[in-house]
Amino acid sequence: MNLILLDPSEVKGAYASLTDARRITHLREVHRASVGDHLTVGLQGGHMGKAQLIELNDTQATFTLENLNELPPPPLPVHLILALPRPRMLARTLEHVTALGVKNITLLHTKRVEKSYWQSPELRVEKIHHHLVLGLEQSRDTLLPSVTLCKGFRPFLEEQLPELLKERRGLVAHPGMQNACPRNIDGQIALLVGPEGGFIPWEIEKLLEAGCEGMHLGPRILRVETAVTALLSRLF
Amino acid sequence: MNLILLDPSEVKGAYASLTDARRITHLREVHRASVGDHLTVGLQGGHMGKAQLIELNDTQATFTLENLNELPPPPLPVHLILALPRPRMLARTLEHVTALGVKNITLLHTKRVEKSYWQSPELRVEKIHHHLVLGLEQSRDTLLPSVTLCKGFRPFLEEQLPELLKERRGLVAHPGMQNACPRNIDGQIALLVGPEGGFIPWEIEKLLEAGCEGMHLGPRILRVETAVTALLSRLF
Missing domain, CATH: 2.40.240.20 (Hypothetical PUA domain-like; domain 1)
Known part of the structure; x- marks a missing residue:
């Protein structure tokens, strides 16, 4: 703290x-x-x-x-769209990304997300709030991220994603993509990260069709929490 | 797995x-x-x-x-010198850095490491081995990192560090240093990361005198496990 x-x-x-x-x-x-x-x-x-x-x-x-006149540290210019991880991983990932300065998080259903994860108590508003607060307390920040749950991939693809991409460069982290994760970039980003096991080919196809760029983090398979931290640190 | x-x-x-x-x-x-x-x-x-x-x-x-003819993914060219974190953080950090490809780890005592951490069962050889194996299983790698315990800062400074720096660029991550963490660098690195609360000024002074370069990761205070992943991802 x-x-x-x-x-x-x-x-x-x-x-x-x-x-x-x-x-x-x-x-x-x-x-x-x-x-x-x-x-x-x-x-x-x-x-x-x-x-x-x-x-x-x-x-x-x-x-x-006394004199409360210090601004919180600058946020990262990213909207993180994360396939819902298993509950314990979700908790830790929320803490990591909040500490790193992410302010917009969408938790997304994809084919390889286990449906039972959506029933987890970790998704209760007060539980999510708790992990966000821990992240802010760690990194000395005061701006709570906004977290949105999106339980359908197709509605996300058809409704939310086009809106997000109007003002953001879309990047999908996925093993086997041709380009490596870009480094030290400017501008607003929508960063999409798949579940354990990855997006399915149809999902990747649709995300690329919608205007996202695929990229990879190298040959190693990382846990979601490690991958998200590594992506954010490399991008910004 | x-x-x-x-x-x-x-x-x-x-x-x-x-x-x-x-x-x-x-x-x-x-x-x-x-x-x-x-x-x-x-x-x-x-x-x-x-x-x-x-x-x-x-x-x-x-x-x-069957045909076991695939090479493991390339290791990171880094020797990580980590002030001993508290036991639960140590366990997770070992898994993250092993998954990321670190092959040489020194766990170091510094002034702000609580002495009781050195008594933790997490430091038993079989416990450390277990977390290294979990990291390799995650990232599909076969090369176990070597982990060395170094319970004295001064012997490290006088004996191990000069040896390490003969063939490596030394980088100390520390809040308030003038330069930001370099990106995408080549060559062998010795990366030093302090404990919660950081290195003390005397330790920083000695590390810089020994030839290490100071650098920072930005204004946010990160947990050791988040910071180490972020540093490795930005450096390599």
């Missing part, structure tokens, strides 16, 4: 109070914080800066907010 | 037999393999290719090896 991310409901004027066990325990046991300490805080969706701890007990931590 | 990695002890002539529950369960429940199926196998340290499953029961899987 490199930043204490304050929900608007936790702020009253120049004071902020936390009452959740997770952050209070972290403040006490990891930060070993004491009254008087200055810690880095950020307002969800807003600025960051220092706050002084004025009260810390088992159930509450209270801060006085 | 995109590759069944065969230990030399599991191979007899043109046959290979597995008897461990982990891989047998995976073959049955994930691959849903049946006798007659052809699966991708690799000899530890050697070639890869197809093998036919000729027997599969609760306790044993037997294959006939």
Whole structure:
């Protein structure tokens, strides 16, 4: 927790109070914080800066907010479209990509996504929110990503993708494509990443027809969470 | 498990037999393999290719090896020197970097590494081996990385580092360094990555004096596992 991310409901004027066990325990046991300490805080969706701890007990931590005038780090210019990974992988991947600065995430159904994954408790709004918050706390950022669930590949192809590609270069990461992942590029990107086992040939064909460019990350088969981090780091 | 990695002890002539529950369960429940199926196998340290499953029961899987004439994917030209992360992070980081093709790893003590981490069961030889194998199975590779534990920073600085830098460019990833992580570079690299909380100033000073170049990954504070993947993907 490199930043204490304050929900608007936790702020009253120049004071902020936390009452959740997770952050209070972290403040006490990891930060070993004491009254008087200055810690880095950020307002969800807003600025960051220092706050002084004025009260810390088992159930509450209270801060006085000082100059919150630091901007969060710049977001990555990418809309990530990710075939829904299995639940544990989803959780970690959301944390990685949020920490890296992704602000738009679409979780997509494709042929090789197991249908049962859509029933996972990890897809509950509060669970997703939790992993996004962990990513922001890690990387000192305040802007929550927006996450959209898209349970049909064909509606995505016919409705969302054309909209996305109006203002973005579409890139599909897929083994065996001719071109390597481009490096250090400018402009807005829609980045599509398939499931374990990859997109099926029909899906790739349709994505390329829609105007996406195929690219690969090399001969190694990577886990989704490793691949997504590697792609984002190479692209931007 | 995109590759069944065969230990030399599991191979007899043109046959290979597995008897461990982990891989047998995976073959049955994930691959849903049946006798007659052809699966991708690799000899530890050697070639890869197809093998036919000729027997599969609760306790044993037997294959006939066919043309094992495929080379494993090329390794990354890097020696990774990683401040020892906390145990769960170590496990995942070993899997990521092995999958990415790192073949030389030194786990290093630095001032901000908690001493208790060196007592963790995750550092037992068989535990480390297990995570390396998972990384190779993921990325279809057969060459096990070598992992060295280095429990003193000063001996590393005075003895190992000068040797490493004789034939390698040394790069230290550290927040606040002037230069950004270089991209797509050639030649052998020694890549140093600090612990949560970073190297201390004295350590950075000594590493730079020894001939390493400092570099940063941007304004975001990343977890070790995310940072290492991002660094490797950007460098190579």
